[in-house]
Amino acid sequence: xxxxxxxxxxxxxxxxxxxxxxxxxxxxxxxxxxxxxxxxxxxxxxxxxxxxxxxxxxxxxxxxxxxxxxxxxxxxxxxxxxxxxxxxxxxxxxxxxxxxxxxxxxxxxxxxxxxxxxxxxxxxxxxxxxxxxxxxxxxxxxxxxxxxxxxxxxxxxxxxxxxxxxxxxxxxxxxxxxxxxxxxxxxxxxxxxxxxxxxxxxxxxxxxxxxxxxxxxxxxxxxxxxxxxxxxxxxxxxxxxxxxxxxxxxxxxxxxxx
Numbered sequence: 112x113x114x115x116x117x118x119x120x121x122x123x124x125x126x127x128x129x130x131x132x133x134x135x136x137x138x139x140x141x142x143x144x145x146x147x148x149x150x151x152x153x154x155x156x157x158x159x160x161x162x163x164x165x166x167x168x169x170x171x172x173x174x175x176x177x178x179x180x181x182x183x184x185x186x187x188x189x190x191x192x193x194x195x196x197x198x199x200x201x202x203x204x205x206x207x208x209x210x211x212x213x214x215x216x217x218x219x220x221x222x223x224x225x226x227x228x229x230x231x232x233x234x235x236x237x238x239x240x241x242x243x244x245x246x247x248x249x250x251x252x253x254x255x256x257x258x259x260x261x262x263x264x265x266x267x268x269x270x271x272x273x274x275x276x277x278x279x280x281x282x283x284x285x286x287x288x289x290x291x292x293x294x295x296x297x298x299x300x301x302x303x304x305x306x307x308x309x310x311x312x313x314x315x316x317x318x319x320x321x322x323x324x325x326x327x328x329x330x331x332x333x334x335x336x337x338x339x340x341x342x343x344x345x346x347x348x349x350x351x352x353x354x355x356x357x358x359x360x361x362x363x364x365x366x367x368x369x
Contacts, residue, residue, distance in 0.1 A: 112342035131164035154197030228286035265336035269299035
């Protein structure tokens with residue numbers, strides 16, 4: 112796994128715009144090299160703000176949206192269209208405003224699919240496996256960018272400290288029950304799926320994240336601080352605002368905006 116690089120921006124607004132610009136460049140470069148790309152989306156305030164920032168810039172047209180496969184790192188197990196679903200937020204912020212190929216947008220199933228949470232997790236695992244190629248690392252595509260938010264407890268996707276999903280080594284997607292954040296039932300990528308990504312970007316803003324960021328970058332175990340286990344094969348970025356970076360040593364972070 113790669114060693115994290117930390118980049119610090121002035122505030123949450125600048126952070127969202129900077130991550131959006133970085134994402135557009137990364138995806139456009141990947142498509143220029145290989146013709147298509149795989150992106151994993153996240154929810155949360157800063158995740159959705161980033162997608163809105165992509166939608167708001169004319170540079171978004173540098174991406175061939177119809178040659179982009181879009182996945183989710185986790186999802187609240189709620190019906191399609193529910194306002195608390197990550198998918199709903201992503202569609203409203205970005206996907207409804209660009210020319211995506213519907214067949215290449217891969218939302219996680221909700222209960223309206225008729226599946227249980229366990230069946231929905233298995234269904235998404237199968238969909239990921241179908242998209243994987245022989246040169247990929249395991250039964251998921253080698254995601255070009257996997258976006259993750261991070262909670263004050265250090266959780267990423269729906270992998271919460273001390274929960275059984277953290278120990279999953281075989282499956283790429285699991286059902287999560289008893290989430291400490293509502294709703295209690297969710298679907299989530301597992302560490303093996305996250306760590307198969309070429310690049311993993313953890314995007315965090317706010318002083319309430321500062322302690323978790325510090326621990327994730329200071330050798331904490333991923334069972335206690337899941338963000339410590341979120342690493343990409345070729346690159347791992349912690350993209351932070353000043354408040355979230357307040358407790359890390361200055362030697363770890365590079366201030367990208369004055």
